[in-house]
Amino acid sequence: MEILRVDDSLVCTRRVAGLQQMSLRILRDSKGRRHVAVDPVGARPGNWVFTVSGSAARYATGDFAVLTDLTIAGIIDNWTTEPGEGQQAVGGGRLSA
């Protein structure tokens, strides 16, 4: 499972039926790369979360029929970024806390 930070919601009206009406979040990894995850726990922008991938991501939504490969599994209670972590990415740190 990976540690990511919630960046924003993703607006996407035209999508495959299998995603249903699940909330989609844009998450950032430690290199600033963006990923899209289904959010069954109600995370907000700025929250640090950890995500589950693969077929477990479908189960984690509470409905195996939801066609995701990445789901937020929990919101981390306390999290401190290490100095320099936001800047570690090749190409400039986009994870500026």
Next chain:
Amino acid sequence: MEILRVDDSLVCTRRVAGLQQMSLRILRDSKGRRHVAVDPVGARPGNWVFTVSGSAARYATGDFAVLTDLTIAGIIDNWTTEPGEGQQAVGGGRLSA
């Protein structure tokens, strides 16, 4: 799920039977790397899309028998590339909008 941009269609007459007649798209990630995805939503070159991978990619085509590991799951309504994102790749940015 990953955010990619549609680059082109892929012409491939000789393929395994399991792919059927599905439309194939070439997508580019933020580093300019190309990927091939099945497209059940009708994306066009230049569209930003997000993709689902793994076994969920087969379900997302609407037919589990389609042998893909990457399927376009939705077209993103609005998307703004951050300054410098197209140039972040090692080896030069090939994602020049």
Next chain:
Amino acid sequence: MEILRVDDSLVCTRRVAGLQQMSLRILRDSKGRRHVAVDPVGARPGNWVFTVSGSAARYATGDFAVLTDLTIAGIIDNWTTEPGEGQQAVGGGRLSA
């Protein structure tokens, strides 16, 4: 399976039901990146462990219903980091033993 080192426990009260009350550990790979794993073997901070991913991670917890994609599969008896390994990461070594 990957070789990682246990860093800390992860406190996360708000999580999906599928993770149950499993212990979560923060692990570090050789580049200093953090991952989250379920721990059914009782590893302690500083231990070198190897992890199993994918659907096998669910089986490895002893209960397939646990929604993880990374589980500690064993604690390595002896492990010596090679000189310079902690410093190999782009962006500075965070794996300072």
Next chain:
Amino acid sequence: MEILRVDDSLVCTRRVAGLQQMSLRILRDSKGRRHVAVDPVGARPGNWVFTVSGSAARYATGDFAVLTDLTIAGIIDNWTTEPGEGQQAVGGGRLSA
């Protein structure tokens, strides 16, 4: 699915029973890294192909019992490498056509 180029065949007499007598090909990605794939379509050295991974790779061989995680899914009709693509790898381009 990924785009790779066929490099050579792989000679491997001692193998697990699950691979049966399937042809194995060495493929190269855009960074020059080598991968091994089962080839049910009859690709030749120099061909650009795209591959399917995961459990779909087993189905793509036409026999789910074949234990592969990478299978050639099709031969691309036309493919032009972009200038400099063979040289994009960190450490020097090994994809010299």
Next chain:
Amino acid sequence: MEILRVDDSLVCTRRVAGLQQMSLRILRDSKGRRHVAVDPVGARPGNWVFTVSGSAARYATGDFAVLTDLTIAGIIDNWTTEPGEGQQAVGGGRLSA
């Protein structure tokens, strides 16, 4: 499937029950990173092997109940490292033959 070289055996007395008494090998990829794989073919240190990952790794052990995500699928008959390949890793080549 990936091409790796056998480095050593892994001694690990405390492990999850699902791994049974399978032999574990430490393998190195072309960047010198270490991975752990189950070995059903009897590879020796120095051998070049190729590995199968994902759920196929479980089948490849001959017993689906073995909880691995990486299994040695075959020993390569002949293999020549290309000049400079051992040195391609960022941070120094650890694959010195």
